[in-house]
Amino acid sequence: MDSYSVVKVLHLTAISVFVGALFAQVRLVRSVEHGTVDVRKAVIDSVARLDVAVTIPALAISWAMGLVLIVMGSWFPASWLLAKLAVVIFLSGTHAYISGILVRLREIGDPPPALLKLETLILLSVLAIVGFAIAKSL
Amino acid sequence: MNFGRGTYRPLGIVAAIEATTLVGLMFVAMPAKHLLGWSWATTALGPIHGYAFLCYIWMIIRTAAARGLPARTMLYLAVGALIPFVGYFTIRWLARQNFEARISMAGRYG
Numbered sequence: 001m002d003s004y005s006v007v008k009v010l011h012l013t014a015i016s017v018f019v020g021a022l023f024a025q026v027r028l029v030r031s032v033e034h035g036t037v038d039v040r041k042a043v044i045d046s047v048a049r050l051d052v053a054v055t056i057p058a059l060a061i062s063w064a065m066g067l068v069l070i071v072m073g074s075w076f077p078a079s080w081l082l083a084k085l086a087v088v089i090f091l092s093g094t095h096a097y098i099s100g101i102l103v104r105l106r107e108i109g110d111p112p113p114a115l116l117k118l119e120t121l122i123l124l125s126v127l128a129i130v131g132f133a134i135a136k137s138l
Numbered sequence: 139m140n141f142g143r144g145t146y147r148p149l150g151i152v153a154a155i156e157a158t159t160l161v162g163l164m165f166v167a168m169p170a171k172h173l174l175g176w177s178w179a180t181t182a183l184g185p186i187h188g189y190a191f192l193c194y195i196w197m198i199i200r201t202a203a204a205r206g207l208p209a210r211t212m213l214y215l216a217v218g219a220l221i222p223f224v225g226y227f228t229i230r231w232l233a234r235q236n237f238e239a240r241i242s243m244a245g246r247y248g
Contacts, residue, residue: 063189096197099203100205
């Protein structure tokens with residue numbers, strides 16, 4: 001296996017972990033929207049720790065490996081890549097917002113805001129990213 | 139260098155890294171490329187700065203969501219990242235925000 005393939009494996013693995021953890025975070029926080037204060041606190045505390053221990057490192061690795069792939073493959077400025085990057089930036093920004101809300105909820109203890117109904121948006125973003133990545137081989 | 143404490147500290151650290159990579163790219167790598175013919179300098183440092191910039195923007199959004207920063211502040215922080223050396227002033231400003239946040243938190247919880 002050449003170095004490009006190795007980096008690609010790392011990139012795809014990190015993305016898989018990131019997307020899975022992100023869905024879990026959003027779903028878990030929304031599940032305690034109407035729960036008791038103690039249950040909400042415990043769940044949000046766990047989800048915030050998941051975010052710091054898993055989701056954020058996975059995102060950082062997927063970005064790093066993605067940039068390495070762009071340089072190794074000289075993909076810039078292919079149109080599929082620019083389209084994919086736009087969606088990736090949007091998804092990363094969405095995660096940043098969720099991560100910040102978790103910090104805030106952990107400190108304040110308020111119920112999660114309704115704006116966390118983001119599963120559909122995340123799913124559509126992932127579909128678009130995969131679609132654009134497949135498009136490069138067409 | 140004082141990066142402050144609490145939620146603003148990670149933002150301060152990433153701001154410092156981003157500012158340093160920008161200065162390195164503008165004042166070391168680019169002159170090396172054009173004056174010495176070392177094109178590998180920008181090829182290497184360009185993506186590194188790009189990565190640092192993305193991390194910084196991500197951190198701005200996270201801090202804004204956690205601390206309720208106004209949109210104007212977010213814009214200033216982001217635009218400051220595009221100008222060499224301004225990022226270092228951002229760090230000083232962030233360290234002052236930490237101090238004010240700790241005082242207001244102390245006032246809320248007694």
